[in-house]
Amino acid sequence: MNDMKAYQTLLYYCYSPIENAEEFAQQHLAFCKSLGLVGRIIVADEGLNGTVSGTPEACKAYMDHIHADERFAKTDFKIDEVDEPSFMKMHCRYKSEIVHSGLRDPQVINPTKKTGVHLAPKEFLEMKDQEDVVILDVRSDYEHNVGHFKNAVRLDIENFREFPEKINELAKYKDKKILTYCTGGIKCEKASALLLHEGFEQVYQLHGGIIKYGKEVGGKDFEGKCYVFDNRVAVDVNKVNPSVISTCRNCGKQTTKMINCANPECNEHFTQCDACGWKLDGCCSEACQAHPRKRPYDGTGYYVKIPQAVNLSKRKHKKFPAKT
Known part of the structure; x- marks a missing residue:
């Protein structure tokens, strides 16, 4: 168990219909601010998806408030003890989905009615190495x-919304047990539902995702760190047989540090060691380093507000999702 620290970070989601969701988002934002929380919450007609951070007292009050609402009574909170808040501001926004997938037809994909079999972390651990099992990462490349x-196994996707169009690449595994996983479980709800819709018969999902797996069974055989959508960027999961697998894009040295390119018109999300970061001023290349609109680099590679010029390029970028 982690030592008690000054703050906590809560990761959660709940698929449960919300009437007047846009109005709910505005009211919920005011409530979170009244508790002194910071974070990012997405509200949609289909439910909630959030990461919030604050004092233990504020986090408890927030969890109690969510659980008191019968729509969200079964919400599973993943709790991390942290030295400082994991966000700078509080955002609560209404969107069409709580995780962007493009799968908005409830007659086809409805996580409240049909998803893969939920596996507790211990069950996932016991099943993952069986011969008739394929472990499927439904997250993005970065x-x-x-x-x-x-x-x-993973699909080459820059964003989860690309998952549906690449699902046919998994056809060769239709006779296998498919064990899906993601950070906290939310993407698996729709990914596993889509797999079932496409004729995969033995579909499972890691309940609570990588984060819960690390807390309950020590994270065995999870290689590297787990990417998270807040200021921490990546967190340790494996206490059993930990390893570092990511390398610096520029020199190849092992590193877990991820940044956004300091050139706002590139803004690519990539791994870079500290030495290369300072050498290139937080840029992915010398060309970006010479760009006239290059942002000042302070060693973090974290830019709170990204100019509108970003996204004008047609090249593939990996944006830093936590900074919207």
């Missing part, structure tokens, strides 16, 4: 590159 389960 998340997978920082850390993943040993022998995990």
Whole structure:
């Protein structure tokens, strides 16, 4: 168990219909601010998806408030003890989905009615190495590159919304047991539902995701760190047989540090060691380092507000999702 620290960070989601969700988002933002919380919450007609951070007292009050609402009574909170708040501000926004997938037809994909079999971390641990099992990482490339389960299969996707269009690449595994996993479980709810819809018959998902797996069974065979969508960027999971698998894009040295390129018109999300970071002023290349709009680099590679010019390029970028 972690030592008690000054703050906590809560990771959670709940698929449960919300009437007047846009109005709910505004009211919920005011409530979070009244508790002194910071974080990011997405509200949609289909439910909630959030990461919030604050004092233990504020976090308890928030969890009690959520659990008191019968719509969210079964919400599973993953709690991390942290030295400082994991965000700078509090955002609560209404969107079409609580995780962007493009799968918005409830007649086809509805996590409240049909998903893969939920596996507790201990059950996942016991099943993952069986011969008839395929472990499927449903996260994005940049998340997978920082850390993943040993022998995990993944699709080459920049964002979860690309998952549906690449699902046919998994057809060769239709006779296998598919064990899906993601950071906290939310993506697996829709990914496993889609797999079932596409004719996969033996579909499972890691309940609570990588974070819960680390807390309950020590994170065995999770290689590297787990990418998280807040200021921490990546966190340790494996206390049994830990390893570092990610390398600096520029020199190849092992590193777990991820940054955004200091050139706002690139803004690529990539791994870079401290030495290369200072050498290149937080840029992915010398070309970006010479860009006239390059942002000042302070060693973190974290930029709270990204100019509107970003996204104008047609090249593939890996944005830092926590800074929206």
